[in-house]
Amino acid sequence: MSAEINLTLKVWRQAGPSAEGRFVTYEADGISTDASFLEMLDIVNERLIEAGEEPIVFESDCREGICGTCGLMINGQAHGPQKGTATCQLHMRSFSDGDHIVIEPWRATSFPVLRDLAVDRRAMDAIIGAGGYISVNTGAAPDANLTPVPKETADTAFDAAACIGCGACVAACPNSAAQLFTAAKVQHLNLLPQGQAQRWARTEAMVETMEAFFGSCTNHGECEEACPKEIPIDFIAWTNRDYIKAKVKNRKLVG
Amino acid sequence: MLTYHDSHRRAHSIAAQGGINAAKNYQNDGDSVYRLFYDTIKGGDYRAREANVYRLAEVSVDIIDQATAQGVPFAREYGGLLDNRSFGGAQVSRTFYARGQTGQQLLLGAYSALMRQVAAGTVELHTRSEMLELVMHDGRAVGVVTRDLITGEIVSHSAHAVVLATGGYGNVYFLSTNAKMCNVTAAWRAHRKGALFANPCYTQIHPTCIPASDDFQSKLTLMSESLRNDGRIWVPLAHDDGRAPHEIPDADRDYFLERKYPAFGNLVPRDVASRNAKTVVDEGRGVGPLRNGVYLDFSGAMARDGEAVIRAKYGNLFDMYERITGEDPYRVPMRIYPATHYTMGGLWVDYELMSNVPGLFVLGEANFSDHGANRLGASALMQGLADGYFILPYTIGNYLSDFLGDPALGTSEPVFATAEQAVGDEMNRWLSIGGTRSVDHYHRELGKLVWDYIGMARNKAGLEKALSEIPALREDYHRNVRVLGSADTLNQSLEKAGRVADLFELAELMARDALTREESCGGHFREEHQTEEGEAMRDDENFTHVAAWEWNGEGAPQTRHREELEFENVELTQRSYK
Numbered sequence: 105m106s107a108e109i110n111l112t113l114k115v116w117r118q119a120g121p122s123a124e125g126r127f128v129t130y131e132a133d134g135i136s137t138d139a140s141f142l143e144m145l146d147i148v149n150e151r152l153i154e155a156g157e158e159p160i161v162f163e164s165d166c167r168e169g170i171c172g173t174c175g176l177m178i179n180g181q182a183h184g185p186q187k188g189t190a191t192c193q194l195h196m197r198s199f200s201d202g203d204h205i206v207i208e209p210w211r212a213t214s215f216p217v218l219r220d221l222a223v224d225r226r227a228m229d230a231i232i233g234a235g236g237y238i239s240v241n242t243g244a245a246p247d248a249n250l251t252p253v254p255k256e257t258a259d260t261a262f263d264a265a266a267c268i269g270c271g272a273c274v275a276a277c278p279n280s281a282a283q284l285f286t287a288a289k290v291q292h293l294n295l296l297p298q299g300q301a302q303r304w305a306r307t308e309a310m311v312e313t314m315e316a317f318f319g320s321c322t323n324h325g326e327c328e329e330a331c332p333k334e335i336p337i338d339f340i341a342w343t344n345r346d347y348i349k350a351k352v353k354n355r356k357l358v359g
Numbered sequence: 360m361l362t363y364h365d366s367h368r369r370a371h372s373i374a375a376q377g378g379i380n381a382a383k384n385y386q387n388d389g390d391s392v393y394r395l396f397y398d399t400i401k402g403g404d405y406r407a408r409e410a411n412v413y414r415l416a417e418v419s420v421d422i423i424d425q426a427t428a429q430g431v432p433f434a435r436e437y438g439g440l441l442d443n444r445s446f447g448g449a450q451v452s453r454t455f456y457a458r459g460q461t462g463q464q465l466l467l468g469a470y471s472a473l474m475r476q477v478a479a480g481t482v483e484l485h486t487r488s489e490m491l492e493l494v495m496h497d498g499r500a501v502g503v504v505t506r507d508l509i510t511g512e513i514v515s516h517s518a519h520a521v522v523l524a525t526g527g528y529g530n531v532y533f534l535s536t537n538a539k540m541c542n543v544t545a546a547w548r549a550h551r552k553g554a555l556f557a558n559p560c561y562t563q564i565h566p567t568c569i570p571a572s573d574d575f576q577s578k579l580t581l582m583s584e585s586l587r588n589d590g591r592i593w594v595p596l597a598h599d600d601g602r603a604p605h606e607i608p609d610a611d612r613d614y615f616l617e618r619k620y621p622a623f624g625n626l627v628p629r630d631v632a633s634r635n636a637k638t639v640v641d642e643g644r645g646v647g648p649l650r651n652g653v654y655l656d657f658s659g660a661m662a663r664d665g666e667a668v669i670r671a672k673y674g675n676l677f678d679m680y681e682r683i684t685g686e687d688p689y690r691v692p693m694r695i696y697p698a699t700h701y702t703m704g705g706l707w708v709d710y711e712l713m714s715n716v717p718g719l720f721v722l723g724e725a726n727f728s729d730h731g732a733n734r735l736g737a738s739a740l741m742q743g744l745a746d747g748y749f750i751l752p753y754t755i756g757n758y759l760s761d762f763l764g765d766p767a768l769g770t771s772e773p774v775f776a777t778a779e780q781a782v783g784d785e786m787n788r789w790l791s792i793g794g795t796r797s798v799d800h801y802h803r804e805l806g807k808l809v810w811d812y813i814g815m816a817r818n819k820a821g822l823e824k825a826l827s828e829i830p831a832l833r834e835d836y837h838r839n840v841r842v843l844g845s846a847d848t849l850n851q852s853l854e855k856a857g858r859v860a861d862l863f864e865l866a867e868l869m870a871r872d873a874l875t876r877e878e879s880c881g882g883h884f885r886e887e888h889q890t891e892e893g894e895a896m897r898d899d900e901n902f903t904h905v906a907a908w909e910w911n912g913e914g915a916p917q918t919r920h921r922e923e924l925e926f927e928n929v930e931l932t933q934r935s936y937k
Contacts, residue, residue, distance in 0.1 A: 106572075106648075106685075120848055121509075138572045138685065146799070147575055153797040153852070158844045161851055163365070165538040167578045170463055171369045189682065197685050218509055219849040226486070229366050233478040237471035238430045242748050243421070245428035249385060252439025262432040262457060265464060269368055293430050 106138040109201040113148065115160055116208045118217050121224075125217065127206075137197040141184065142167060142174065144196055145207075161220035167192040169332060172268030175275070176221055177208040182272035182330040190270060190332035210275035214282070214317045225271050227317035228285060234313035235306035236289045238298050251297050264292040266333045276330035279319030284327035286314040287343035288335050294346055304350040311347050360473070360482055361505060361516070363489040363540065363854075368470040371526055371538045372723075372743060375462025376583050377446055378454035379426075379740040381419040386443050390451040392416045397929060398449060399738060402628075403703070403731020404881035404897065405931045406561070408905075408924060410710055411728045418749040419741050423455055425748055429468040433457050446584075446737045454737045459583060459675065465740050469747070488514070490545045491785070491857065492778040493521065493552045493719065500549075500718035501768045504778040506786070508854060511847040513779045515770035519762050520718045520755060523549060524747065527702035527724035529562065531862045531869065532814070533806020534571060535699035536581040542858035543865050546706050546725050554714040555907035555920060557727035558704035559865060560873035563734055563882045564815050565700035566632035569683055570652035579698035580683055582676055584736060587625045587632070589660040589669065590693065592616050594653050598643040604654055604692050615639055615653075619892075622937050630733055630815075630882055630895070633697035637815045640696070652694035661689070697815060701739060703730040703882065704872075707907040707922070711754035712746060715907075720755060722746035727905065732881025786846040789856040794839035798855040801836045805859070808832065809866050817873050818886040825870040833863040868908055868917060875919060878902045892937075899931050 111132040118125030130152075135144050142164050149159035164174040169190040176191045178184035184194045199205065207221065215223040253261075265288070273284035290310050293299035299306070321340060328337045364370065382395040396416040400407055423441070427433060433455050434442040446454035457464040476482040485505065492504040494515070502517040528543035529535040550556045567586055568579045593614045595607055615635055617624045625632075636653045645651050661669050666689060670677070677688045684694070705727040706714050712728070713720050723743035730738065768774075812825035836859070844850045879888040879895035880902070888896045903924045908917035 136573055136575065139575055140577070140683075143575050143577050146577055150797055150799065153841055153843060154795075156843065159852060161849055165364070165369060165540050166371065166374045167539060168374060168580050170460065171371070171373050171538060173365070173369055186682075193679075193682055195682065195685070222849060225365060229368075229474065229484075232368075232471060233474040237475040238428065239475060240425070240428040240472075242425060242472070242752065245421075245424040248383070248423045248427035248433075249440050253435055254439050255435045255437050258432050258435040261430075262464075265432050265457075265467065266460065268463075269366070292432065296430050296432070298428055298430050 106136055108134050108136055109196065109199065109203070111135060111144075111199065111202075112204045114204065114206045115221070117160070117220050119219065121216055121218055135196055137195070137199075139196045140167070140192060141176075141178070141194040141196065142192050161222050163222045164192050169193045170268060172270035175210055175270045175272055177206075177211060177275060179206050182210070182275040183270075183332050187329075188332060188334045190268070210271050212271075212274045212280035212318070214280060215271060215274065223271070225269075228269055228271065228282060230317060231282065231286055231310055231313050232289060235302065235309040236293070238293060239302060253297055257295055261292050261295040264288040264295070264335065264339050267335055268333060270332060272330040272332060273327035274318060276326040277319065277321075278324055278326065279322060281321040282314050282318040283321035283340050284331060284335060284337065286310055287339040290343045290346065291339040294342075303346065304353045307343065307346040307350040308354055311343065361485045361488045361490060361503070363487060363508060365486055367473055367484065367486070368467060370466060371541050372466045372740065373463045374536075374538060375465075375740050376459045376581065377585070378444065378456035378461045378737040379422065379465065379744070380446075380449070380453050380735075380737045381423045381455060381741065382416055382453060383420050383423060384453075385441060386452040388451045390453050394451065395419060395453065399729065399735060400731070400926075400929050401932070401934065402735035403729075403733055404895070404934065405731065405899070405903065405926065405929070406558070406880050406905075406924065407729055407731030409926055409928060413928075414750070415729050415742060415745050418745045421749055422741065422744045426465055426468050426744070429472060431457065431464045431468040433464075449735070462740055465744060469744070485516075489854065490525075491548060491782045493549045494774050494778045495552055495716070496768055496772065496774050498717060500716050502770070502775065504775065504782050506782060509849050511786070511845075511850070513782050515775040515779060517767045517770045517775070519759055519765075519767050520720060522720040522722065522751065522755070523706070523725050524722040524743070525725045527705065528559075528862070528865055529699045529702050531806070531866050532699040532810050533803050534576060534579050534810070536565060536568060536579055537699070539578060542861065544858050544861045546721070547861040547865060549706060549714070549716065549719060551910050552716065553910065554716045554719055554721075555707035555909055556704070556868060556917075557707035557905050557907040558732070558872065559869045559908070560813065560817075560876060560883050561703035561732045561881060562699060562869075563629065563701040563703060564633040564697040566629055566636060566697045567655065567695045568698035569680065570647055570649065570694055570696040572649070572684070580679070581698070581700065582680060582693070582695060584629070586655060586673060586676060586693075589672070590625065590655040590657050591659055592625050592632075592636070592653055592655055592695075594639045594644040594646060596644075599650075600644070604646070604656070613639070613644070620937055628733075628934075629736075630884070634815050634884060636695075636697055647694045652696045654692035655695045656692035657688065658692070701734055703727065703732060703734055707905070711757065712750055713754070713758065718758065720751060722751060732883055785857060786853060789840070789842040789853055790844070790846060792838070792840055792842065794841045796839060796841060798840055798842065798852050798859050801832065801840060802855070802859045802862070804832055805829070805863060805866060809869070813866070813869050813873055816884045816886050819874065822870050822874040826867065826874070829863065829867050829870065833867075836860070836863060871916065872906055872908065876902060876906065894934070897933075903931075
């Protein structure tokens with residue numbers, strides 16, 4: 105049943121990319137447990153505006169866990185305490201009266217803070233640009249049923265493709281690696297018959313672009329815990345295997 | 360390529376759940392291009408343009424080929440071929456899907472193709488850039504002016520043509536299934552520069568959404584329509600029945616859809632299901648703490664098939680419901696209520712998808728062309744991708760060929776300076792009002808008016824009321840809104856201020872359009888125009904036309920233009936679901 109709780113928030117405020125940031129404490133009283141976490145912040149912001157203070161900048165869009173726009177460190181956990189749940193689908197019934205909640209932006213050098221809780225995640229787009237596609241020009245495709253894809257293969261490819269690109273894996277990783285994101289995107293295409301033609305070039309380019317922007321993966325597994333889509337780190341293992349193969353196969357072309 | 364998102368991967372198409380239609384006839388159940396064309400015309404209640412819809416049905420099959428080649432992981436059968444399902448009232452299985460995330464996968468396919476071009480250097484991305492002015496020169500669209508949402512920089516972009524694929528205006532209701540950032544601003548700013556806005560009153564309300572839980576509610580969440588296959592919809596017979604659902608015996612329940620539509624029962628089309636839910640809630644028979652929903656009850660299906668079967672079919676949806684409401688739908692019936700989902704109206708375009716402004720092309724939900732007065736399930740993705748992949752590439756060349764070898768207009772031309780000035784002035788205006796209430800406050804209030812008077816059912820008195828109350832609220836908004844901070848930084852209140860101002864103007868036009876259209880059709884239901892059974896009654900003699908509105912300047916009502924719709928291949932009939 106719904107109830108009202110009082111909370112103390114410690115929120116990261118930072119005026120701009122080069123400004124110095126600090127934690128600011130806000131009392132959030134009378135919050136309904138039916139509210140989502142972001143609706144709680146909406147309420148806090150309404151009160152701030154009423155008091156003449158600039159509202160806390162945080163990003164969100166679909167608020168149903170699919171667009172990947174939102175993402176906060178909540179008490180040190182990417183997307184907060186509920187497993188397999190993006191920040192926008194986290195509800196206040198996961199918290200108790202009197203709780204102190206620390207709210208930070210994604211913590212990673214490759215995600216510079218833009219303002220308060222909003223960060224710049226363009227480095228992830230760069231990884232896709234490096235090879236996260238199948239090179240097929242529009243209009244040149246053969247009939248869709250020409251190539252059968254085993255159901256298990258399609259389902260596993262989908263499990264990888266379900267990545268929403270939120271960046272929680274990076275925020276959760278002690279090395280700030282984007283390995284789970286990269287592996288999910290690589291394996292989505294590498295598993296499918298359509299993706300075979302560019303498999304080795306894709307793997308090498310995407311993994312190395314990841315390494316250029318982010319830290320390296322050392323198999324902590326924090327990313328899997330934080331992922332709102334519960335994408336398994338098996339995909340990282342498969343990508344590592346593909347990467348080693350790619351280094352050999354891609355070399356063959358010059359040798 | 361411009362977007363106000365942080366990445367092009369986040370466009371709201373990502374949220375589409377159900378699937379995408381295509382006349383592949385892979386299931387050998389008699390589907391054809393003609394049949395998809397016919398269903399779409401009929402589903403739109405005979406208010407769409409025949410030629411456009413036929414072309415849409417034709418290219419639908421190419422979309423599936425293209426998406427599959429891109430690596431979109433559509434659902435497969437065990438033999439490895441593509442699976443289909445029947446969806447949204449279609450009698451054939453023509454819907455391709457990727458679990459409940461078809462929109463996400465199709466969008467990511469398009470995004471990956473885009474990123475390939477970016478890497479190849481053929482496309483330049485401008486993210487977090489919001490279009491705030493359409494720039495015109497010699498009667499043509501020659502560019503846009505944007506505001507960089509991080510730095511506040513006002514930037515001119517010059518081009519031979521401008522293509523808007525900027526989505527619908529469902530957020531005029533404040534509460535909708537649309538993402539929070541969806542807005543009408545790009546289309547509206549183009550309208551203010553002369554582009555006609557067509558059929559704004561055609562909006563679609565989806566019947567199965569989770570009801571609002573309180574005043575702080577920020578958006579409504581759609582529960583897949585497929586739930587109606589096994590769930591039975593009911594409310595108590597008595598008004599203000601305070602008993603828990605399991606304490607209400609069958610004799611005291613009203614399964615209102617089964618009662619009124621014995622043939623289709625709980626599976627009637629979206630508009631019919633939505634209106635009937637509204638009727639019983641308005642009668643005071645709504646359920647839940649706010650009495651604002653109807654039950655969607657799976658106890659019968661679970662008794663018949665077992666809980667495991669229901670869990671296998673709908674497990675993820677039940678989990679989502681529980682996450683949001685805190686109620687376990689395996690034990691307590693779900694509560695659902697209709698919510699705004701899609702807008703069929705939009706900028707008027709010709710067969711080439713060009714607006715009446717030369718050089719301004721409009722694609723997807725932002726245009727008005729294919730869905731008439733009501734969109735069928737699984738056809739939004741179809742139209743968006745058809746427009747972008749297979750129609751615009753052919754039609755825009757025709758326009759561009761006139762400028763072969765001509766450079767685009769320089770951004771140092773006075774028209775750009777004027778537009779930049781207008782954007783700068785607008786920002787300063789919002790920041791200098793210094794009022795007392797937030798932008799969201801006004802947006803919420805506007806949404807209530809639009810929902811009450813231009814929602815699921817409309818009538819003359821209500822629409823006239825809307826036409827007096829919306830401008831009054833708008834005036835208050837412009838006088839009394841509080842936008843804090845500055846224009847040279849990431850300022851979300853400032854972003855929203857302009858978007859809400861545009862929604863105010865649109866809302867008024869919606870009311871006027873709805874008032875003028877003296878008939879009921881599809882998503883536009885005028886209470887004065889219904890059959891004895893309470894169904895939508897069209898007036899084909901007087902309203903078989905598109906209403907396209909022309910901007911006449913601030914404070915002056917728009918002029919209504921008509922495009923007559925001619926049906927050469929389809930006979931106009933009354934929809935019946937009894």
